[in-house]
Amino acid sequence: MPTIYLVLIAVAIVFGVSVLLISRKRAVGPADRSPAITVPGAPGPIPTTPAAVAEPAVVAEPAVVAEPAAGTDEGIEIFERPRFRDRMSKSRAVLAGVFSGVRSRSGITAETWDDLEEALLRADVGVRVTDELLNGLRARVASKEIADPEALLAALQADMIGRLSANERALRFEPGEPDEPNVWLFVGVNGVGKTTTIGKVGAQQRQLGRSVLMAAGDTFRAAAAEQLGTWAQRSGSELVRGSEGGDPSAVIFDGIESASARHIDLVLADTAGRLHNKTNLMEELRKVRRVAAKGRGRVTEVLLVIDATTGQNGLAQARQFGEVTEVTGVVLTKLDGSAKGGIVFAIETELGLPVKLVGLGESIGDLVEFDPTEFIEALFSE
Numbered sequence: 001m002p003t004i005y006l007v008l009i010a011v012a013i014v015f016g017v018s019v020l021l022i023s024r025k026r027a028v029g030p031a032d033r034s035p036a037i038t039v040p041g042a043p044g045p046i047p048t049t050p051a052a053v054a055e056p057a058v059v060a061e062p063a064v065v066a067e068p069a070a071g072t073d074e075g076i077e078i079f080e081r082p083r084f085r086d087r088m089s090k091s092r093a094v095l096a097g098v099f100s101g102v103r104s105r106s107g108i109t110a111e112t113w114d115d116l117e118e119a120l121l122r123a124d125v126g127v128r129v130t131d132e133l134l135n136g137l138r139a140r141v142a143s144k145e146i147a148d149p150e151a152l153l154a155a156l157q158a159d160m161i162g163r164l165s166a167n168e169r170a171l172r173f174e175p176g177e178p179d180e181p182n183v184w185l186f187v188g189v190n191g192v193g194k195t196t197t198i199g200k201v202g203a204q205q206r207q208l209g210r211s212v213l214m215a216a217g218d219t220f221r222a223a224a225a226e227q228l229g230t231w232a233q234r235s236g237s238e239l240v241r242g243s244e245g246g247d248p249s250a251v252i253f254d255g256i257e258s259a260s261a262r263h264i265d266l267v268l269a270d271t272a273g274r275l276h277n278k279t280n281l282m283e284e285l286r287k288v289r290r291v292a293a294k295g296r297g298r299v300t301e302v303l304l305v306i307d308a309t310t311g312q313n314g315l316a317q318a319r320q321f322g323e324v325t326e327v328t329g330v331v332l333t334k335l336d337g338s339a340k341g342g343i344v345f346a347i348e349t350e351l352g353l354p355v356k357l358v359g360l361g362e363s364i365g366d367l368v369e370f371d372p373t374e375f376i377e378a379l380f381s382e
């Protein structure tokens, strides 16, 4: 008799668990065009260290705070801003040795020019900008305006800063009616750091007091939406996601509508760097761009994310993205791991786009506005 009771209890447990699982699956939605799901943002402070962002399972858990906050101001967490100088050791290493070689000579010789040319090219400044910089300096040396190596390096440093100073780098946010959210789209190839950057930008914008909704337009893998969900939770942002393989434009449109209805200030829209179906990625992004501008939202930034470690190779892709999505600025990620920081010059000169933000690490606070003076001084520091 007791055995029968045990069997009955076991059957009841199995039944209960199945019902739970099925209802969870339904909530995620198997269909291509299932309604997007809005997940409310987590209240409370924003942690400064990366949780296991790539792990899809983490999304349901509360964010892990592995390190204490850098500082707090009435409950709002303040990140310590990383310094270019501390994070750009690889790019600095390429140049520092050359510069000390140049300084060690008593005058400006043929080797001086060779050294400088090689260093600038190795840092991926690009042939055109390198030639322009050095030709300008040669003329000033010929006219005796510049007489010694120290003055030559100082002039090079000033010219490099001067070349980067003209662009408008502030992120555009246009306040409007409460139901007209600003929309910032993030585009770029797979793995460059789009989702991570959205997480960092979301945290910064929350600190500025803006409400934020993240739209998971990368529907290539469910894990991509879960990764964004983790960042949403950590930054106290809302999340709208669709189903795996779903229509990215529809998810982003739903996100904007949801933000409009709930008077959220800013939508950060993630996009895919690759697609499930045969639709061309560029066509899809063109559609995303068009659809994002259709409703109440106003697209005030289209940020092209470029991985600094890919150097000049990233430029060809960048051109393609720029043509279809009307890019307004560049986020240059992984500058901390790159010896090719000079890519900034190629982006600004050859693509004609301002570098607005720079990624200096993987943590939530490791994104800073691009500051040309600080950047160049970091390259020249010993």
Ligand SMILES: Nc1nc2c(ncn2[C@@H]2O[C@H](COP(=O)(O)OP(=O)(O)O)[C@@H](O)[C@H]2O)c(=O)[nH]1
Pocket: 188, 189, 190, 191, 192, 193, 194, 195, 196, 197, 273, 305, 333, 334, 335, 336, 337, 358, 359, 360, 361, 362, 366
């Ligand atoms: N070192 C470093 N890693 C970064 C930076 N930005 C992103 N990453 C890493 O790059 C990888 C890909 O990022 P992800 O956001 O998933 O790229 P996505 O495919 O463009 O969305 C992750 O491991 C990130 O932690 C950065 O500024 N510095």
Ligand SMILES: [Mg+2]
Pocket: 194, 195, 196, 218, 224, 270
């Ligand atoms: Mg991504």
